[in-house]
Amino acid sequence: MQHRIPVETLGKEGEVMAHAIEACVHCGFCLPTCPTYVVLQEEMDSPRGRIFLMKEVLEGNLPLEEALPYLDRCLACQACVTACPSGVPYGELIAAFRLHTEEKRHRYPLERAFRLALLRTLPHPERFRPLAALGVGLKPLLKPLPLPKALRAPLELLPERLPKEAPYPEVYPAKGERKARVGLLLGCAQRVLRPSINEATLRVLQENGVEVVLLREQACCGALNLHAGDKEGARALARQNLKAFREVEYVVTNAAGCGSGMKEYPLLFLGEPEEEEARRLAAKVKDLTVILEALGFTPPPPPPRPLRVAYHDACHLAHAQGVREAPRRLLKAAGVEVLEPKEWELCCGSAGTYNLFQPEIAAALGQRKAANLKATGAELVVTGNIGCLTQIQAHLDLPVLHTAELLALLYAGKDPLLETLA
Amino acid sequence: MGFLEELRALFPPGRLLTKEAELAPYESDALTAYRKRPLAVVLPQRKEEVVEAVRLCHRHGVPFVARGSGTSLSGGSLPVEGGLVIALNRMNRILRLDPKARIAVVEPGVVNLEVSRAAAPYGLYYAPDPSSQPISTIGGNVAFNSGGAHCLKYGMTANHVLGLEVVTPEGEVVRLGGEGLEGVGPDLHGFFVGTEGLLGVALEVTLRLLPKPEAYHTLLAAYGSLEAAGETVSRILRQGLLPGAIEIMDRLAIEAAEAAVKAGYPRAEALLIVELEGPREEVAEEARVLEALIRESGAQEVRVARDEAERQAIWKGRKAAFSAVGRLSPDYIVQDGVVPRSRLAEALREIGRLSQAYGLRVANVFHAGDGNLHPLVLYDGKKPGELERAEALAGEILRLCIQLGGSLTGEHGIGVEKKAYMPEMFAKEDLEAMERVKRALDPKGLANRGKVLPEVAHGRG
Amino acid sequence: MAGVRPERVAEVQEAVRLHPRLRPRGGGTKPALSTPREGEVALDLSGLRGILAYEPEEFVFTAYAGTPLQEVEEALKAHGQYLPFHPPLAGRGATLGGTVAAGLSGPLRARYGGVRDFLLGVRFVDGEGRLVRGGGQVVKNAAGFPFHRLMVGALGAFGVMVELSFKVFPRPQATRTLRVEMESLEAALEALERLRLLPLDLLALDLVPPGRLEIRLGGFPESLRSRLERLQALLGREGEVLEEDEAHWEAVRDLAFLEESPIWAKVPAGLALIPRLEGLPLGPRRYLDGGEVLYAGLDGEGLEALRREGLPYLVLKGAEDPLFPPPPAPFFHRLKEALDPRSRFPLG
C-alpha cells in the first residue's frame, strides 16, 4: 500500500513501520482470524483497518487519540501474521507503533496510575505476590459488590488460593546422560499464580536428559512493558536478561508470551548498542516443546487409561513463534489422543493484560474458545501458556493444564484426570 | 430532520460511524489506488435496517454503496464521496440450511467459505470458490458474479444463486427467483447477479449446494515456458476431459506463493495445476488419460497429490498468490480479462512483450481452463509516473483481450477501474440499454453511483 | 393477422418498429407461448437460422436464435460435444431462441445444470428496435449487465433474441440407464433424497410416479459397470439396465409421454412439494433432476388445481394464459419499461 510517512524523521522504528505498511496489499485475508474483527465485524477493529489507521496517524492525517481506541483493542495475538500471504510483519508494526506513541498519548490520571501500578508490580514477583495474596483473600468479600469492570476481571482470574512456591536450587541435574545445559526463564506472574508449571517444566527437562540452571540474576521478560509501550521499563528488564543468560546454550521458556517477548528484544534495541547481543539471545530462546523435540524426546509411560486431550494453540506460540506441531507431536508420543478445536487460530482473549482493559471482548472470546474446546469432546485441555490457561479455565468446566504439567503427571505415573479432579 | 439525524434515529451510536478514525478504514477496497471518504458508515444487523437506510438515502438523495468485506479488486466497494456505506458484515447468519432441498438461505454478509463449512456435515458444499473465499461475502460474490478455480464445470456465482431478496434503490423489497433449480418466468435473480450493486442491495440469498466430489486427482506439472503450459491446456480440453480446475502460475507468481505458504512447488517458468474430481472410478479413468497426455507434453516435472494434505498445500499456494505478490512489489494492479482458450498462448506472449516494452514486471496466475487471465502488473507508486505507466500497460492488456474476442473481466467486475474501457467491449446501444435499466430502477442514480457505466453513456449531467 | 418472417437481423428491427404488438415464434413447438393473441402479429423467426461461429476447441458456439436445436446438436455431435442442458422438444423442431425464452431444460440437466447455466451471451432487438448485446462469447465474462440471463424464461418480454452464444461440454463416451421400481411414492422419494446427497455425478435422475426411478449414468465405458453396480447396491435392487438408452431419453426429452394430454405444463417442484403435487388431478408426468422440475400432461381441471394451490407453472401447450404467477411486479415492470416501453412484446 502506498504511504507518505516521513520515514526519515522516525528513526529505525519508522523504517520497520513503513516496511510493514508498504507490504500490506489490503486483501483482507487476515480478517477472519482476527479476534476483534470476529467479535466486532468492523473494519477499524481488523488488522487491515489498524494498519490503515497507523498509516494515517504516521502520515499526520489523523490525530493519534482518534485511532487509539481501535489500536488499543488489538491483542497483539499475531493471528494476522500467520494469515497474511503478503508477509506483513504486523507484530513488529504494532509493537513499534506503541513504543513510538506511548509518550505522545494522553491518559487519564486514574488509568495512568493503574497502568503504572501494573507495570511496576506484575513483572516483579516479590511485589506481585503480596498483592495477589491480598486479592485472593478479599475475593469472597468483594465478589458480591458492584465493582468496576477493570477490577472485577482480574479478580475473577485469581485462583481460590495462592499456592506456595518452594525455593529453587540453582542446578537441576539431568537424569541419565546429559544432552544439554539450559537456562530456564522463570517468568513473573506465573511463578506466583501457578508455580507448578515451572516445577513440572524442570521435571520434564530432567527426564529428558537436560540440565537446568536457574540463574538468579534473571528478570521478567519485559513483554508486558514492551506491549504497553513502556520502552524504558522493558529495556531495563531485557538488559538484565541479556546479562543473565549470556553463558547458557539455550534459554527455555514455558510461557508463550515470554518466549515471544524475548524474541522481540532485537526490536526493542533497534539501533542501540545492545542490538547485536539481543539478536544472539533471541536465537537461543526456545519453547519447552521445541527443545524437547530438538534434543530427542523420551516419552513418559502412557496414561493409565485412554485420555482425550484438546490442544489449545497459544497465540504467542502458534502465531508469534510458529510453534504448532511440536507440542502436538510430544503429546501424541506420550500416548494421549490429541483433538483439534475449531478456529484454532482465534485468540482466547487472554493476551497479557488484555482482559483487564477490554473485559467485554475478552469474555466474548473466552466463551467462544471454551465452547470450541468443549465441542471436541475432550476430557482435558492442554496449552502452553499460563494466560490462556487461566482465561480458558474461567469459561470452561474441564480441567486445563499446561503441556508441561500434563507431561510431568505422566512421568510420575499418575492419572491426570484423577489428579485434576482432586 | 437532516439525513444524519434521521440516520441516528435508526442506528445506535456503535453502529453509525461518522468519526474520522471510523471512516478512514472504509475508504477503499483491495484496490487501494482509489480512495474516497464517505459521509457515514452504518452497520445494520437486520435486513429491515438495510431497507430503512436505503429508503432514507432515497428520500434525501444520498448515494450509497453496499459493502461486504471490501475485497473487490476493481474499486467496486469504493465509497461515494459524501455518500453512505452500508457495511453488511454483521448480517452474517446462515438462516437455513436444508440438505433435503440442497439449499442454504443466507444473509449477504456471510463469508463464502462459511457456507461450505456449514454444509460439510451433510456431504454438501457451495461450489464457487474465489481465492478470496475465506473472507469475501456472498453479497459481494453476488454483485460481481464471482468465480474461482473450480468454475470450469459448475459455473460461477450466478449458476448457484436460486433466489434473492433485494431492496431496490427506491426502497422497494422484492423477491426474485425461489428455492428450486427451476422456476418459471424471467430469470430476474440471474440478471441481478453481476450487476455490481447498481440495481439494489441483496438482503437474503438462496444458494444451491452440491454433493462434495467423492474423489480428487490433483496434478502439478512444471514447464519451461508459459506457452508450453498453455498449450497443454488446449490439449486437455481437446482430449475431451473436463477437469474441475485448470490453473497456471508463472515464475514470479510461483516465487511469491512459495515464499508465502511454502507449498513446495517446483521451481519452473510455469506451473500447471489440473484437478479431476468425481466418482472414484471415473476419476481413475480420467487420470489415466491425463497422465498420458501430460507425459507427452514436455513437462519437466510432474507431481500428483497423494493425500488431502498435499492437495490442500497445492491449492493454498495458488489461492494465496495474489496477496503474496505483495512480497515482490509494494503495489500492483490485477487485471482479469478473458480470451478464447485457443488464444491463450498468443495472449501470454503478447503480455510478455508489453511487460518488456513498459519496463514493468507482470506476474501471471490464472484460470487457464476458462481463458481467464490474471496478469498482475507490478509497480512502485513512490516512483513518479509508475502508476500511470502501470495503468497504461493494464489498459493495453484489456484491449488485447477484447481484440482476441474475449472480455474485460471474467470475475472481478468493472467497478470504477475498468469502466472507461466499457465502450471498447460494448457498443453505444448496449451501454445505453444498461443505462436505461439503471435509470428505471434507480432514477436518482444512488446505488453505487459512478461504477460500471462509463460517463460517455450517461449522457446527462 | 398475417405474420412476418424476417431473414436478417435488420428485418427483425424493422418489424419491431412497424408493429405495435408482436408474438415471436421459433419452431412453434410450444404453441401456448407462440400463438399470436388478439391484436398481435406473429414474428416467425424460423428464417433467422444457422450457426454463426463454432470452434470445437473453444467449446462455445454462436447461432441465430431461430436455429433448430437439432441442427446445433448435429454439428456438436460431429465433434463429440453436446448441449448439457438437454433442451426438450428438439426432435419436434424446437429452436434455440424458443428454448431460452421458455427457459426449458431436459433430463440431463441433472448433471451440469439447465439452460440458464450454459447461455453466455445474446443479441436482441429491444422494444424500440435497437440491437442490444449482453454477455459475450467466451466461457467466462462478468462485464456489464447480464442481459442474456434476463432472456431466460422471459417469454420474449424484453426483446426479440436474434443471436445466442452458448458453452458446451464434451459428450460422455458411453451411457447406461438403470430403471428401478419402488413399491411406493414414499419409498421412491426416500431413495431420491438419498441419491441427491451423494456424489454420483448422475446424468439424469427421473421419477415417474408413483414409484419408478430412471437413472442415467455417463462416462468412460470402463468405469460405467462398477458405477452401475454401486448404484444397484445403494438402492438394494437389480432393476432393469438399458444398455442402449439413447432412443429412450430422446423420447423423454421430446415429451412423448405427454402426447395424449390436452395441456402440457412445466411445474417447478422439489422433494418437499412432490407429495402435494401427487395429490392433484394431474395426467401423465415425470419429475426430472432429482425431483426439481415436473413436466406434466393435464386438463383444465388440473391447471385449475395448480392455480388454486398457488403452485407456479408454465403451460407449453393448450392454454391462453401460460404463466402463473406473473413476474414480481415492481422489479419486472421497471425492466420492462426500460427495454420495451411500448409493450410490444409478451407479458405487457
Ligand SMILES: Cc1cc2nc3c(=O)[nH]c(=O)nc-3n(C[C@H](O)[C@H](O)[C@H](O)COP(=O)(O)OP(=O)(O)OC[C@H]3O[C@@H](n4cnc5c(N)ncnc54)[C@H](O)[C@@H]3O)c2cc1C
Ligand atoms: C486476494 C484476492 C483474491 C481474489 N480472488 C478472486 C477470485 O478468485 N475470483 C473472484 O471472482 N474474485 C476474486 N477476488 C475479488 C473479490 O474477492 C470478489 O469480487 C468478491 O466477490 C468481493 O466480495 P466482498 O465481500 O469483499 O465484496 P466488496 O468488495 O465489499 O463489494 C464488492 C461489490 O459488491 C457490492 N455488494 C456487496 N454486498 C452487496 C449486497 N449485499 N448487495 C448488492 N451489492 C453488494 C459492493 O457494492 C461492491 O460493488 C479476489 C480478491 C482478492 C483481494
Ligand code: SF4
Ligand atoms: S492479509 Fe496481510 S496484506 Fe492482506 S490485508 Fe491483512 S495484513 Fe494486509
Ligand code: SF4
Ligand atoms: S494482532 Fe491479533 S488482534 Fe491485533 S490485529 Fe492482528 S489478529 Fe487482530
